[in-house]
Amino acid sequence: MSGGYNFAYLDEQTKRMIRRAILKAVAIPGHQVPFGSREMPLPYGWGTGGIQVTASIIGPDDTLKVIDQGADDTTNAVSIRRFFARTAGVAGTTRTEAASIIQTRHRIPETALREGQIIVYQVPQPEPLSRLEPSRVETRRMHALADYGLMHVRLYEDVARLGQVAISYDYPVMVNNRYLMAPTPIPSFDNPKMDMMPALQLFGAGREKRIYAVPPYTSVKSLDFEDHPFRPLRAAHECGLCGAADSYLDEVVTDDRGGRLFVCSDTDYCERRRADGHVGRDGMAEAAQ
């Protein structure tokens, strides 16, 4: 832990302000609460909102896992984990069930979260209606009056033009049958995991200065039509390394002759399956090399 900084970088009054916003957000599931976002030592878009939420809830006894697109070993994930190791001295982990706080970008871990855990999402755009209604005054009014016909118009347009809803990430959800919420750019594959999740879900948008939350065991429903029900998207393959048929896959181009490798985007999940002896088709080749 390096000196010169307060515990977890932010000063105590700032943390207090953020905790107040979090409490309000938890009390009104899905509602966006404004907060005084601080300048952080990383650029907007790299998780300034998530890092502030994490900083204000983390304690010395916490264990932190940070994932970026499902991976624990990418630059963003490694830097944020190291940031908290240096400013708060907390232990880091890559194991989902060992973590008490999980800060994430673009994924929810495959391993089911349990009670007592907190998942913190980094949010680029908290307003689900932003692409449809440019005025924030108007979108706030629409949230206040639960006037969400416009969001369904977008789904209607997709079905009319493409025969299906073509939103594959940041798929809009209804929280607690009241607030329309942007689930952040997680794949629609992960949306069902948010519904009735035992863990607390917190969302921080640093640039847009909004915090929102989904308390444990709250209903989160993806919008759909009765005759075009919500379908989570997943590549129709098995993980090349661990053979998992139920996890979300990344497609990796391996050469310039059309070679493709599908692997679990959740690196922790994939590694542990391989440690347990599961082997996928390409896993054999990897072992042979």
Place this chain on the structure above:
Amino acid sequence: MNGEALLAARGLRLSFGSVLALDGVDVDLWPGEVLAIVGESGSGKTTLLNVLSGHAAPDVGVVWYRDPSGRLHDVHGMPAPELRRLHRSDWGFVHQDPRRNLRMGVSAGGNIGERLMAQGARHYGNIRSAALEWLERTEIDAARIDDLPRTFSGGMQQRLQIARTLVTHPRLVFMDEPTGGLDVSVQARLLDLIRSLVSGLGIAVVLVTHDLSVARLLAPRIMVMQHGAVVEAGLTDQVLDDPRHPYTQLLVSSVLQA
């Protein structure tokens, strides 16, 4: 509020600074009735429409609306969510400029379906067939259901706006110069369409227009406004054939005889 009036206003008064836009206006509208409000520019017609529909609040006076269950609502006293609900179900608003009401980046079908979806319709097939039905009723080619309104002509946009407004079968529609800005032959077709839809569905309409022939064609009852006050009101034929107030006489005599 007497009898079974659908909408009633009493003693509406509203001034913008020193300009008196409404000066003690009373309105009664019965279910299924079409009422025309005529007068020159600046006479307070549109202001009256905005006040009646709850978009603007009067300084003095009250507007009552009777809902389908017979309960009376004070339009300016009801909570904002309730007024909003009224506007997207029981009421409709047709603007002179269809672009104010239409979503130009959304297909014709989506425009028609929006009010249905706002009311909770969640069956794509039903929304789609309602949109097709209303395109047909407003004489728009069904093949254009997935086209954007910006590719439509002015008359078609206006008809699309009417389809989008009437799809939820409102009981009361406010129309602000619905035929303004269209050429004469398109106007005639549109008037025909409005007349048949309104009488067929039994919709009550408050129609603001400066065109006396539009009022004569659509509205059995008329109110003539000048300087924010109603100077003459009654049956349209009576008022226009035998105007009593000097201002009405001037209006009627200034229409060019073709």
